[in-house]
Amino acid sequence: MKLAIAVLGTGRMGSALARALLGAGHEVTVWNRTPAKTGPLAALGAVVAPSVAEAVAAGAVVIVNVSDYDATAALLREASVAPALDGKLVVELTSGTPQGAREAGGWAAAQGAAYPDGAIMATPDFIGTEAGTILFAGSSQAFEANKPVFLALGGNVQHVGEDAGLANALDSALLGLMWGALFGTLNAIAVCQAEGVALGMLGRLWQTLVPVIDGQVADLIKRNETGRLASDEQSFASIATHHHAFEHLLVVMQARKIDLGVVLGQDSLFRRALAAGRGEDDFAALSRFMIKRD
Numbered sequence: 265m266k267l268a269i270a271v272l273g274t275g276r277m278g279s280a281l282a283r284a285l286l287g288a289g290h291e292v293t294v295w296n297r298t299p300a301k302t303g304p305l306a307a308l309g310a311v312v313a314p315s316v317a318e319a320v321a322a323g324a325v326v327i328v329n330v331s332d333y334d335a336t337a338a339l340l341r342e343a344s345v346a347p348a349l350d351g352k353l354v355v356e357l358t359s360g361t362p363q364g365a366r367e368a369g370g371w372a373a374a375q376g377a378a379y380p381d382g383a384i385m386a387t388p389d390f391i392g393t394e395a396g397t398i399l400f401a402g403s404s405q406a407f408e409a410n411k412p413v414f415l416a417l418g419g420n421v422q423h424v425g426e427d428a429g430l431a432n433a434l435d436s437a438l439l440g441l442m443w444g445a446l447f448g449t450l451n452a453i454a455v456c457q458a459e460g461v462a463l464g465m466l467g468r469l470w471q472t473l474v475p476v477i478d479g480q481v482a483d484l485i486k487r488n489e490t491g492r493l494a495s496d497e498q499s500f501a502s503i504a505t506h507h508h509a510f511e512h513l514l515v516v517m518q519a520r521k522i523d524l525g526v527v528l529g530q531d532s533l534f535r536r537a538l539a540a541g542r543g544e545d546d547f548a549a550l551s552r553f554m555i556k557r558d
């Protein structure tokens with residue numbers, strides 16, 4: 265079914281969302297704080313609204329993709345806008361925190377709006393493709409009833425739970441995993457450059473290590489899921505064994521005056537586990553030291 269959909273925010277991601285919806289044949293009305301950015305969408309058939317209130321009035325579905333939840337609140341909690349949300353589907357695709365999504369979900373419900381909170385796990389080029397992943401949290405009924413709209417945005421749209429904060433929680437968790445890999449890569453580049461290793465070789469060896477690291481990440485998650493934190497016959501390595509090798513990284517980085525900011529946090533976690541006598545536990549047991557207990 266073709267729907268009237270308003271898209272608030274047409275930056276890089278909002279434009280990709282609007283393009284995908286136009287491509288799926290929906291009637292799309294766009295609004296952007298800087299009107300010039302809506303030009304390419306108008307050329308594709310979008311209606312450009314001169315105000316948020318007019319965009320919201322035009323859509324049965326209101327998709328928001330701006331910089332943060334404060335910006336969303338400033339747009340939607342206006343006297344000329346909020347009452348018009350009654351009975352609409354408001355889809356927040358701006359990145360935010362779990363707490364922000366729960367608060368926004370409560371506010372939207374008080375206006376009479378259904379509020380699936382989405383987390384886009386993709387760059388704009390994936391939007392509208394089979395491989396586009398978007399997580400949705402909040403009312404599963406609202407998600408299921410509007411799934412065709414969401415499927416226009418990405419082939420891998422998933423409802424992750426009734427709690428509106430869950431999509432953002434997963435977003436932060438998965439981005440944390442991504443940054444772990446990206447900051448680790450910065451360490452690796454710095455070590456190679458300092459030690460005269462060609463970066464092409466680093467790139468090739470990384471490819472061969474991917475399955476090894478992939479297996480360790482999966483094992484780490486599984487062991488925490490099932491509580492298998494002690495070392496056993498299937499353990500790949502203990503905390504102490506990891507730390508011995510990790511100390512070599514610290515030595516080379518110190519000797520070459522490479523910034524230790526990222527690795528010192530990791531070293532501190534190792535040291536707290538070792539001081540607590542957990543050195544022979546599986547690496548997975550480091551998770552015990554991730555939560556601060558006052």
Ligand SMILES: NC(=O)c1ccc[n+]([C@@H]2O[C@H](COP(=O)([O-])OP(=O)(O)OC[C@H]3O[C@@H](n4cnc5c(N)ncnc54)[C@H](OP(=O)(O)O)[C@@H]3O)[C@@H](O)[C@H]2O)c1
Pocket residue numbers: 273274275276277278296297298301329330331332335339357358359360384385386387388
């Ligand atoms: N790009 C990605 O790969 C990606 C991936 C996943 C999630 N996201 C999320 O998608 C959201 C948008 O990202 P983006 O890459 O599209 O950023 P962007 O290109 O910088 O666009 C930001 C958008 O937010 C609008 N905006 C910012 N502050 C505003 C305010 N106070 N009031 C009204 N509108 C405001 C901007 O309007 P103006 O044009 O007037 O500045 C623009 O439309 C972010 O939450 C981001 O984390 C992005």
